[in-house]
Structure formats: structure tokens, C-alpha cells
Amino acid sequence: MKLRLIRHATLWLNYAGVQFLIDPMFSDQGINPPIVNTTNERRNPLVSLPISSEEMLALSPDAIIVTHLHPDHWDVAAKEALNKETALYCQPGNDSEFTASADGLSRRRYDMVQGSSKCAG
Secondary structure, three states: OEEEEEEOOEEEEEEOOEEEEEOOOOOOOOOEOOOOOOOOOOOEOOOOOOOOHHHHHHOOOOEEEOOOOOOOOOOHHHHHHOOOOOEEEEOOOOHHHHHOOOOOOOOOEEEEEOOEEEEEO
């Protein structure tokens, strides 16, 4: 197993030969507003990606995992950049975010349910 911190919550995991991209946030530094309900006024992300989003996509993730829908774990830039055919795992109840999009494309989306994977879309 190899785990690489990309930035904030974005991780690259190689496990048993499978490449996972976890909580992708591809926005440019400072493009997003500060985290809601905090006293910190710094715009997010706080730092630039260590590699370009194009370089990261060239690594071709086999699957994407989105732990929750906060914009610092799944942002518009990642949503637009990532291949819509890549399997995506998310929390039950988040499926509407992933099964329909403005461009009419659907993602293969799977719920992260203890002991099983349920496919929708």
C-alpha cells in the first residue's frame, strides 16, 4: 500500500494495484471562499496543488472516493476535470450529486455501505 497526501484532504492511494483518488479538490489556490462557520477568513485552498490537475489525471485513478460533499473534499474543478466513467464511491444519500449533472452525463456511483457495494445510475 502507498498513500500520498496531495493537498488538504486530497489523497492518492495505491492499494493492491488499484489507484484511488480520495476527496479530490482541484481548485486553484484561494479561488474558494473561507470555510463556513469559522473565524478563519483565508480563502481556500490555502496552497497550490503540488502537481497540476492534468498531471494527476494522467495517473488515471481506477476509482474516486468522496467521503462527504463539503467543497474542500469535492469541488467544481474536480467535478469538471475527472472522467465521468471512473467509478465513484460516496456516502449513501449523496447519490443525486453524482448521478445527474448539468452536462447530462452520469457517473457510475457506488454507496459506501458496510459490507456491500450498491450500484446506482
